[in-house]
Amino acid sequence: MCPRDEHAGNRDAAGAGDLRSGRWRGPAFTNVSAGKQETGHNKGPETGHNSERVTGNGPPVVCLKDLTFAYNGTPVVERANLDILEGDFAVVVGPNGGGKTTLLRLIAGLLRPTRGQVLLFGRPPHEARARIGYTPQHLQFDAHFPVTALDVVLMGRIERRFGGPYSRSDRNAARRALEEVSLSDCADLPFASLSGGQRQRTLIARALACEPDLLLLDEPMAGIDAAIEKRLFELLRGLNGRMTIIMVSHDLSFVSSSVGSVICVNRTVAQHPTGEVTSEAIRGLYGSDVRIIRHDHQFPEDQHRHE
Amino acid sequence: MSDLLDALLDPRVPFLRYAFVAGVLSSVPFGVIGSYIVARRITYIAGAIAHSVLGGIGGAIFLQYRLGWDWCDPLFGAMIAALLSAVIIGLTTLYAGEREDTVIGAVWAIGMGIGLLFLQWTPGNQDPMSYLFGNILLITRGDLWLILGLDAAVVALAAFFHNKLVAVCFDAEFARMRGVRAEAYYLLLLCLTAVTVVLLVTVVGIVLVIALLTLPAATAAQFARRMSVMMAIAVLCGAGVVTTGLGVSYSLEVLSGPAIILLSGGVYLAVLAGVRVRRGWARTRTD
Structure with a gap:
């Protein structure tokens, strides 16, 4: 479905190496923040720790092709390319106003892309919606x-x-x-x-x-105390056994080893396997991510407030 | 009280009987639609539709006089104006991205303006007061059949699409994701509101519509956990205040509209106070 899959693997390995050596502001991430989305950054979870769960049959559950969404002329999500394979537990992270929820709503078919394409199970979102479960914020x-x-x-x-x-x-x-x-x-x-x-x-x-075969959650942990949050996460992990999950989160503390892949959204979109990623490393990514964006003069400062 | 019963049974004064029947009949759509309006918080849309009705009434009377269109009944004009306003408010807020309160205010005032002008251009003593404040005692036997028909239509549609309307009111986006045409159901709800408002105008008049549409439903909301229960209580509460209000109006020789509204307002405030006092009491006991 998405031809760039073929060469995703080896770039992936290079990315993981960067992660382990802690060089977060390596070329991969700088490119992402600068908006030069390259195919190599879109790594399927097949190289991650949960490869045994991935069947690899049929089209990816979610496939974004050069997806751009602009609101009043300002790009919110820009040239996102992404595959999420069956059985993945993908967590979408990024600073506030970075486009996490927009990305989820694009995948859900609640927003129309300005350019590019969203395919769910190889079909447009409105044809696949019977297979999607969507959970907005309870607040x-x-x-x-x-x-x-x-x-x-x-x-x-x-x-x-x-x-x-x-x-x-x-x-x-x-x-x-x-x-x-x-x-x-x-x-x-x-x-x-x-x-x-x-x-x-x-x-x-x-x-x-x-x-559903695909569960989309928008910040399910918002406004929920830590003890309940843990139980909620256990519930989602249980559900992940029979459905693909994509979850937007502002909190990275539980990401570490429990999820399949991490999708970093800050106008541009990058996917990382989490097999080798510690929570400290992701925090580092998150922080450097914000720093890079603050030097990006295309955006007003106030859109990138960090919690 | 026995005077009232005598009058109700007296064949020489049918208007009082008609008024009671009309009041009880219309309580059903008031309670059902009123519950949606209160739950979805669109009271002011109902208010705007109600006030725009004067434009339709004025226009109909004017056409009757100028062009001799006898079929152009004020009620017919009212219905056209109400449905038109509902569709305008619905479409502009759903698709044009206009501010809802601005559109509501515009429809509200423009409808009134058109109506008052038409009434001014129609010679004779066209007193807007009876439309503004209503006079249920003017209802005829023919009106009763019309009210019954509209009643049945509103209740049948609301009952058949109950689950869809509740889902769209609660979370339109989720409904849309499930492939439900949320915008269409929202417009259906506004049109049902429009028809109900026209029924209400005959009972309590334009100005007092919001109260009778929302007070029984708001009273019911103090007890109800579900929409269907809220509707049932609202219908009973509405029928109670309308009939009691008519009785008071007849016995004390006061206007029927204000009597009904003051009664429903009193019931609402009393229930609100009662619920609060009981809750406060329960809290002090558990502390």
Whole structure:
């Protein structure tokens, strides 16, 4: 599907070498920040630690081809090339305003690319949406909306009937999804009365009710305390056994060895396998990333605030 | 009270019976659509639609007078204006990226302006007061059939698409991702609101519409965990305040619109206070 896959492997090895020697501002990353996206930086996770999970059959789950998105003439994501293979657990990181959420929304088909292409399972997003589960941030919801947790989960089945009530199989699927996120006891409680972590799990259950092959999560850990965050992450790791996951995160502390690949987004997009990457190294990357961008006079300073 | 019952059963004063039937019938769409409006927080869209209705009423009366179009009933004009406003507000906010509150304000004021001009150009004593504040006691037997028909249409559509409307109100983006045409359902909701508003105008008049559309639903929201429950309570609450208000209006010889609104406002505030006091009490006991 994406012809540049073929020579991704050897460049990958060079990239990993850079990581190990701690030379984060090596040529690879500078190129990325300068917007000269080259094919070699798009490394599939096949060279990472989780290669045994990758089947390699069929097209990649997500394939971005020269993807550019501009908002009012300002590029937010620029010339992104990326493959995410089946079974990957990809974490999208980068500074605030760097385009993480935009990238996720482009993949989800919620935004139209200015240029380039998004392919999910080899097809445009709107044709593949039955196989995608999408989880927005729990903080964006109206705290007074009168729905129960089960009502919210059932919305994952909304497109299956034109009108009338949900079917029995929809209700069963919704209850199974709630059970999977350990929220069966909360099914009939108002969504508004749940804690942040419970709301986030309800939204994940809603995505699971879609029976997806690809799960997209936008900052699922936002506004959630550390203990709950750990459990949420365990849940996602469990789900990763049967679906590909792409998760936007502002927090890198848990990335280390637990995920398949890290996608760094700061207007441009670069993918790194995490097999050899320690959390300190990623922090270093993150920091140098921001420093490089601050020297980039194409952008106003205030768009690159770092938490 | 027995006076009221006598009057209700008296064949010589059908208008009071019609008013009661109209009030109870229209409580159903008020409660159902009102719940969506409160949950989705689009009260002011309903307000703008209601006020723009005067433009349609004025236009219809003017055409009746100038061109002798007898079929051009004020209610017909009201319906056209309400649907037009709903579509304008919906399309401009969904697609043109205009600020919602600006569009709402514009539709609100322009509709009123058009209506007042048309009323001025129509000779005779065209008093806008009866449209602004309503007079349910003017309802005829023919109006009842119309109200019943509109009732049935609104409730049938809202019931059939209930899950889609709730999903779109709760999270339009997610619905869109699932392949649901969220914009179309939002426009459907605004059009249902428009029809409901026209029904309401006959009961309480233009100015008081927002109150009767939202107060019963807001009262219900204090108890309800789900949309369907909220709707049921809102319908009962609406029917209660409309009939009681009519009774008070007849017994005390006051205007029906304000009597109904003050009653529903009183119920809402009392319930709000009751819920707060009980919560506060529960908190002090658990502390």
